[in-house]
Amino acid sequence: MKVTELSVPESVKDILLRSGIAELYPPQEEAINAGVLEGKNLVLASPTASGKTLVAELCGLKHVLEKNGKVIYLSPLRALANEKFDEFKKYAGIRKQNGRRVSVGISTGDFDSSDPWLERYDIIITTNEKADSLLRHRAKWMDEISLVVADEVHLLNEAERGPTLEVVLARLMQVNSDLQVLALSATIHNVDEIADWLKSAYVVTEWRPVTLKEGVLLQEEIQYKDGDAKKIEKKTRDATINIVLNTVKNGGQALVFASTRKNSVTAAKKIANYTCEVLSKPAKRSLEQEAEKILSAGERTRISESLAELVKCGTAFHHAGLAGAHRRLIEDLFRQGKIKVLTATPTLAFGVNLPARTVVVQDYRRWEPGYGYYPISVLEYKQMAGRAGRPKYDKVGEAVLVAKTADEADYLMDNYVLARPERIWSRLAVERIIRGHVLATVASDFAHTENGIYEFFGKTFYAHQYDVKAIKSIIAKILKFLYDEGMINLSGEDVYATKFGKRVSELYIDPLSAIVIRDALRKKPANLTDLSMLHLIVHTPDMGPVMRPYASEMDALAVQVEEHKDEFFVEVPNEWDDHIAYEEFLGEMKTTLVLYSWIDEVSEEKLLEQFRVQPGDLYRIIENAKWLLHATHELGALLGNREILPLAFELVERVSKGIRKELLPIVKLEGVGRVRGRIIYNAGFKTIDDIKRASIEDLTNLPLVGPRLAKKIKEQVGGFVKKETWERLEKGEEWKQKALTEY
Template sequence: MKVQNLDIPEGIREGFLDSGITDLNPPQQDAVKSGLLDAEDMIIASPTASGKTLIAEIGISKQVVENNKTAIYIVPLKALASEKYQDFSERFEDQDVRIAVGDHDDSGESLSTADIVVATSEKLDSLLRHNPSWIHEIGLVVIDEIHLITSPDRGPTLEVTIARLRDILDFQLLGLSATISNSDELADWLDAELVESKYRPVELKHGVYWDNEIEFYSEETIEENSIPNKNPEPGGKLEGTKVGGFSTGNEVKEQEKEEIESEKVFIEDKHGRGSINLIQNTLNIDKQAIVFCSSRKGSEKSSDRAGKITTEDLSRDERKKLKDYADRIENVLGSPTSQCKRLAENVRKGAAFHHAGLVNKQRELVEDAFREGLVRTVSATPTLAAGVNLPAYRVIMRDLKRYTGDGMDFIPTLEYEQMSGRAGRPKYDDQGEAISIAKQPGMPDEIRERYIFGQSEHIQSKLAAEPVLRMHTLSLVASGFCTSMEGLLEFYSETLYAFQYGELSEVEQQVKRVVEQLRDFKFLEETGMEATKTGRRVSELYIDPESAYNMIQCMKRAEKRENTEALSYLFMACRTTEIRNLRVKNKEYQDIAQTLLDAKKYLLESAPNEWDPEYDSFLESLKTSLMLKAWINEKDEESIMDKYDTAPGGVRAKTRNADWLLYSAQELARMKEIDVQNDLKKLRVRLKHGIGEDLLSLVKYDQIGRVRARKLYDHGIRDREDIREVSFEKLKKLIGKRTAKKLKKQVGEENIFDRENIMDYF
């Protein structure tokens, strides 16, 4: 099918042609034939890099450009939102493309003129709670990675958001997914056409590395021997019969195969470590590799080792370009930490690591250097597979097990497929290789049966968790969407959970318990089904009602006390379900427990006894709040990382979450007339900048952060008048000429300088 024949606006069609897209591939053709241009709802299930985004773009061009409707493109992660925003801004340059992430207390009216909105599911859910007027202009909703509806973290919000949109709007839905074993069930739930394909523009070979040899299996061989997995959930023991000489957890075919075709490739053991041998082999064929590791520390060590051999592969010009990247990576934070220096050193050698402990700018720089071909190998945690379009010729799965709290267990097959799907770069490679490293005898068979010939787990709703129901039930009532118990139950009957389990008895009981709890919290009226004023605000703030209730109780206690301090409110925030607290290790358990004894007088809730089930989580909340306290006490990030076993990205993420909770607490205190708002306001500024209370009057000026503010304060420059009176020469020596100029301008002193300094100023 030719692009010229597509029934879409001519300008968009020309844009496709300019990008080199002249023909549609099989899944794209199937989508058009199934009614893509006729506003049919669809689930598109096909492998990574098979062109699902183009299907979405065709739908957008029809609904937005031709029908003058608004399109929403839902992504699971902020990093992916930024990537799609850039792509769509280029593709639809005449349309108003916006990105909506973050701030959950945003009415969304600023998006009223947008044609295309790229948003996370959480952001869209929060927008629905504010009910902006433009919502009713939506004509297309694209859900990228819709299979993540099975995620315990993000899945329930996505599920409820889909159900809610379908109830209030008439729109076209496109769900984009990797190939999943029950995609037909997902399509049935949504009453959508299923477009399922195994097409991949770049052939993908799966291999197992063991004993200095890779055994490869072609796509054709895998398809011939792949049978639906009997074990729909990850982590379970596979049971089954023998296929081709190894045990499989799949149903055996009618005729058991004697032998499965494979190709064996010898790899020289030059470095004594499988992953490094494979990287060396990748460099030998002038290709790049992504190495997936189970942990952040593992990815950093892997990158260190890779750097020792990638450095020999670089030209003088490449070293120069990498140095520029490395210098920028190292100085992202202003004051480099050991992690910043370690990453920069690796990048200078043509290697890098990538995980959530990096700050966003560092991750972006690593990705850019890899796309340019300068960084030869990236060692990453699995979040890279789901979050960013970063393909490589070869993907190496170094770790297929990870710690789950109950010991080491195999990762889900769906996660393996996400990682292996990054192998092979369209337009650059005619094939890609996904190689798993076996670490002990018997593991090659396990890898083959579980991942290469096994199929992914069933997508299953995770809606039944009580915290999820509590949050969404309040939202449904507060927005006026459901006005009775019958209405609530009717709404939940339209969810994937109800579709899969066939009845709602368990959820019905939970919903009734949640409603009573919300009434106890005073977030719902005692009779009827209506939210109180506070309940509506809690819903808009996008926090767990239980978190809101507990913070209100803590603030009421704080109002009556004289001995509260920053730790009081930080600990209050860390006791919510929204903060993922730091784990207390065995070696630090006693120290944290001792600190608790000293901190009790400042905490706004009673500490449990050591034998109480809540005690360990109490210590975890304390450890996290102590880390935040160290940040606002101006401890450098290096010492925070060392003491609390975290990373710059982790510190920043925790401060952002804590700030949001303290903002929510501030709003609730205002509504309930609890006199702690000034304390919270000051603490939020301290969290933002990582400063002591004595610097609050300085950081309000542009480009004055924790380092410059402390330097000014220590030299006697502590407020507006001090800034006005200090000589420009002294200010320049402390914070630099350009910043000094801007600071003087902000206090109205831009044209008044000592005569001897005026020429130096200019």
């Protein structure tokens, strides 16, 4: 089917044609034939890179341009949401019937807001969690949504994120009975079941833009699924290195999946020794500049240093311990083809779109802290293998599992390569998970009787798979718990949320976290400090599993606990009576000290050295802490604990920026973070007034500041930079830059 034949406005076709899309891919054609543009619900299950997004785009624009509708696009990850936002933005210039232009908005952060500003957008991209929180705030514009797109819907199977997605879909369908649903999925076993739940038609395809050859690699030989075999040139004893080199020499790129972060780094180091030899001189020179960029993006740590070193050889690693800035740089370099080999943990397979000619799955097992090794699912394997083959660059993509023995090779062939992805199951019926959703159902008035609550949960995927009776007893138990804790109340048949319950639901925290905070605030520590507050939030279940201290850290942590004894909101468990609880407490102390050091301006490198906390993990701790400190502030205000309010408020800012108190005024300036803020402050510019009085040259001469930022700072404090001064400063900077690149 040609784009020109589509029943969408000409303006949309023009944009597609201009971006080089003239013909639909077969799965897209099937989706159109299934009536998706006529408003039919659809589940589209088809492989990686088979163009599912385009179906969502066509359908979305149809709603906005012809039906006066509004679209919400649900994505499981922030990074993916950003990617989709960029894709939809290309339509933003088109005029609608009312003369206004199509507008595209994105909102992924701040769970405690109804974001009324989103109302003016036609197409809104959010994460599943953000959509859930918006529904809890009963954002008014959500009633006007006419199309919901649920991306990566197979993630219903995930313990943490799946339940949120099914609750969001069930709620949206409840709020708006005319809603069209478009669900996009990887190929899974029970697409029909999901489609049935969503009252949808479904399309399942195995079509891929690039042919995929799947196989198992044993020593130097690949056995393919289709019976073919191929020998790889033996350069080393490491089978992974041999196949990767083979790809690179033939002008392709390779993606190597390792089971742990550590293995991904080790593999990258080994591979880099070989890729270094095959790179051309100009390629190496360009990579050296890229390595510099990595070192100057964000804070320098031994991780970023080792990454930069590897990048010079055209190889890199990618895992969740990397700082966001570094991860994005690596992704871009791989997409541009400058990095030839990327080693990664399996999380990459679910994230951003990063195809490569060859995918190597080094280990079919995966490491989960607390569980040990377990074999990955077929679905996971297929997601990784599916990354093989770059459209437009590769004729064939190749995915191999590495086997160590002939027996293992047989096992891998039967259980992964030839196997079908498993069914997916709802993960909703877990007390910890469903607790908040039950409260929200009442608090946001999706139901106001006990039967109404069962009726709502009767619309979830869980009920569709198992019957609502199977969760009735859990829900009844939770209702009693919420009642006992004063979050809900009864009046005859009616169930309604108390002020406390409503606020907890809006704050998007686990009711249990709210109880921990409420109870703690009732009895204040003898000595209320920053550490008191930080420990309190670390103590809540929403902070996630605490960091496990290493044996060598235990004594030092015990000493710290003793030293800060009078600062905790909760009692320190007795080491002899309850050893397990005590060790858990030491773990909490470790996380608390990480945060405490962070707001004491300890560098990321030092945190890595002292606590072995990698930047990516640090950011997740910071994100959680900010959100829980905000929640503590709000609950304190509601429950009348005035004395903690200023402290909680200040800590939200300090944790967010990683600064001591005195930097608070100046880090408000855009472009000034903890590092530059400290430099400016130590140079004697301690307040906004000081900065107002400073000359632009004073600021320009500071390390890491430079003319561009100095000008930006001056403008923000209401200053004005004379044209001649600016030209002179900029010239100086150009010379400096030139000198830097020449030497």
